Amino acid sequence: MALIVQKYGGTSVGSPERIKNLARRVARFKALGHQIVVVVSAMSGETNRLIGLAREVMAEPDPRELDVMVSTGEQVTIGLTAMALMELGIKAKSYTGAQVRIVTDDAHTKARILHIDEKRIRADLDAGNVVVVAGFQGVDEDGNITTLGRGGSDTTGVALAAALKADECQIYTDVDGVYTTDPRVVPEARRLKSITFEEMLELASQGSKVLQIRSVEFAGKYKVKLRVLSSFEEDGEGTLITFEDSENKDSNMEQPIISGIAFNRDEAKITVLGVPDKPGIAYQILGPVADANIDVDMIIQNTGADGTTDFTFTVHKNEMPKALSILRDQVQAHIGAREISGDDKIAKVSVVGVGMRSHVGIASQMFRTLAEEGINLQMISTSEIKIAVVIDEKYMELAVRVLHKAFGLEAA
Numbered sequence: 001m002a003l004i005v006q007k008y009g010g011t012s013v014g015s016p017e018r019i020k021n022l023a024r025r026v027a028r029f030k031a032l033g034h035q036i037v038v039v040v041s042a043m044s045g046e047t048n049r050l051i052g053l054a055r056e057v058m059a060e061p062d063p064r065e066l067d068v069m070v071s072t073g074e075q076v077t078i079g080l081t082a083m084a085l086m087e088l089g090i091k092a093k094s095y096t097g098a099q100v101r102i103v104t105d106d107a108h109t110k111a112r113i114l115h116i117d118e119k120r121i122r123a124d125l126d127a128g129n130v131v132v133v134a135g136f137q138g139v140d141e142d143g144n145i146t147t148l149g150r151g152g153s154d155t156t157g158v159a160l161a162a163a164l165k166a167d168e169c170q171i172y173t174d175v176d177g178v179y180t181t182d183p184r185v186v187p188e189a190r191r192l193k194s195i196t197f198e199e200m201l202e203l204a205s206q207g208s209k210v211l212q213i214r215s216v217e218f219a220g221k222y223k224v225k226l227r228v229l230s231s232f233e234e235d236g237e238g239t240l241i242t243f244e245d246s247e248n249k250d251s252n253m254e255q256p257i258i259s260g261i262a263f264n265r266d267e268a269k270i271t272v273l274g275v276p277d278k279p280g281i282a283y284q285i286l287g288p289v290a291d292a293n294i295d296v297d298m299i300i301q302n303t304g305a306d307g308t309t310d311f312t313f314t315v316h317k318n319e320m321p322k323a324l325s326i327l328r329d330q331v332q333a334h335i336g337a338r339e340i341s342g343d344d345k346i347a348k349v350s351v352v353g354v355g356m357r358s359h360v361g362i363a364s365q366m367f368r369t370l371a372e373e374g375i376n377l378q379m380i381s382t383s384e385i386k387i388a389v390v391i392d393e394k395y396m397e398l399a400v401r402v403l404h405k406a407f408g409l410e411a412a
C-alpha cells in the first residue's frame with residue numbers, strides 16, 4: 001500500500017465528464033489498496049475569468065480581496081470531485097486550503113507555504129477516505145485567504161506530498177510528460193522519460209509552465225518522488241524527475257548536452273539610464289524594488305566611458321508599472337539618473353542541460369543560430385546548466401524552433 005498524491009490541472013477538471021473520468025482513475029488506484037490525496041485546480045479558464053471580473057470592478061485589484069474571490073475556482077472543483085468519487089461508491093472528503101490549514105506567509109497573490117497541518121488529512125485517510133484538497137490556496141497566520149501564484153496547484157500537490165511523506169506525487173496534466181520544449185510551440189518536441197531535478201528547476205524558473213517552480217523546489221528540498229503524466233491516457237510512464245547526482249555519474253557522455261528549451265513572455269525590462277558609475281548604485285536601485293516585494297530576474301550593468309552607466313533588469317510584466325513608479329518617485333532624483341524606461345515587448349529564451357558542464361561551445365552555437373535568423377540579443381545570462389537570452393517578443397517562437405533544431409532535440 002502506498003500513499004499517493006495526485007494533482008489534476010485545469011483541463012483535467014474542465015468539465016463534469018472530465019471530473020468523472022478523474023474519479024474513475026482515483027478509483028482504480030484505490031482498488032489497488034493505495035491511500036489517495038487528490039489536489040485539484042479550478043476548471044480551465046476559471047481563474048482567468050475571475051481575475052477578469054475583479055479588473056472590471058477595480059483596475060488594480062486589491063490583493064487580499066483578489067485572493068478571496070480567485071480562490072473560489074478551486075472550491076468548486078473540490079466539491080465536484082468529492083461528489084464524483086461518492087457516485088462511484090468511494091468515501092471522499094474535500095477541504096479548502098484554509099480548512100486543511102495550509103499556512104502561508106501574507107504575500108497575497110504569490111504567497112509561500114510555511115507549513116501544513118497534516119493531521120486531519122491523515123485521520124481521514126486512515127478512515128478510508130480519499131481526501132480532496134483545493135490547490136493554489138492557503139491561509140496566513142491571521143486567517144486571511146491567500147493564493148500561491150499562477151500554476152500554484154502544483155506546489156500544493158508537492159507540498160502535501162512532502163508533509164504527508166507520500167510515496168509519490170503524480171502531476172496529471174494535458175500533456176503526457178515533460179517535453180524538450182512546449183509541444184504547442186514545437187510539434188516535433190520529444191517527451192523525456194526522465195529529467196534531473198536541477199534541469200527541471202531551471203526549465204521551470206525559465207518559464208516552462210508544465211510545473212510551477214516552487215513545486216520543483218519543494219520536490220528537491222524534501223526529495224519527493226515527482227512524476228508528470230497525462231490525465232487523458234489510461235497508462236503511460238510520463239516523465240520522472242530524478243535526483244541522482246549528475247556530477248558523480250561516469251556516464252556524462254550519455255547525457256544529452258541540452259535537455260530542453262524554455263521560454264517566457266511574462267517578463268519586462270527596465271533600464272535606468274545615465275547613472276553615476278560608483279559603489280552602491282545597484283543597491284540603491286534594487287533595494288527599494290526588493291522592499292516592494294518585486295522579484296528581479298536578470299540584471300546587467302554596463303560601464304560607460306563618461307563615468308556614467310546604464311543599469312538594466314527584468315521583472316514580471318505585471319509588476320513593471322509598480323517598479324517604474326518606485327524608481328521614478330524614490331530613486332531617480334536621489335541617484336541622479338537621466339531616464340528610467342520600461343519595455344514589456346520582450347521574451348526570454350533559455351537552453352538548459354546538465355551536459356553543458358562538460359561541453360564548451362554551447363553558447364556560441366546558440367548565438368550563431370540566433371544570429372543567422374537576424375535575432376538581436378538584448379540581454380544574456382548564464383549559469384552552469386543554462387544560457388538565457390532576452391530578445392524581441394515577436395521572434396520568440398522562431399528562436400525556440402531554430403534552437404530546438406540546432407541542438408538536435410527533435411523526435412528521433
Ligand code: ADP
Pocket residue numbers: 008009010011012041151172173174175177178179180181182183184208209210211260
Ligand atoms: P495544468 O492546468 O494541468 O496545470 P498547465 O497548462 O499549467 O497545465 O501546464 C501544462 C502545459 O505546459 C502544456 O499544455 C504545455 O503547453 C506547457 N508546457 C510548457 N513547456 C512544456 C514542456 N517542456 N513540456 C511539456 N509541456 C510544456
Ligand code: ASP
Pocket residue numbers: 009010041042047048073135136149150151152153154
Ligand atoms: N487555478 C490556478 C491558476 O490558474 C492554479 C493552477 O491552475 O495551478 O493559476
Ligand code: MG
Pocket residue numbers: 009151154209210211212
Ligand atoms: Mg499548471
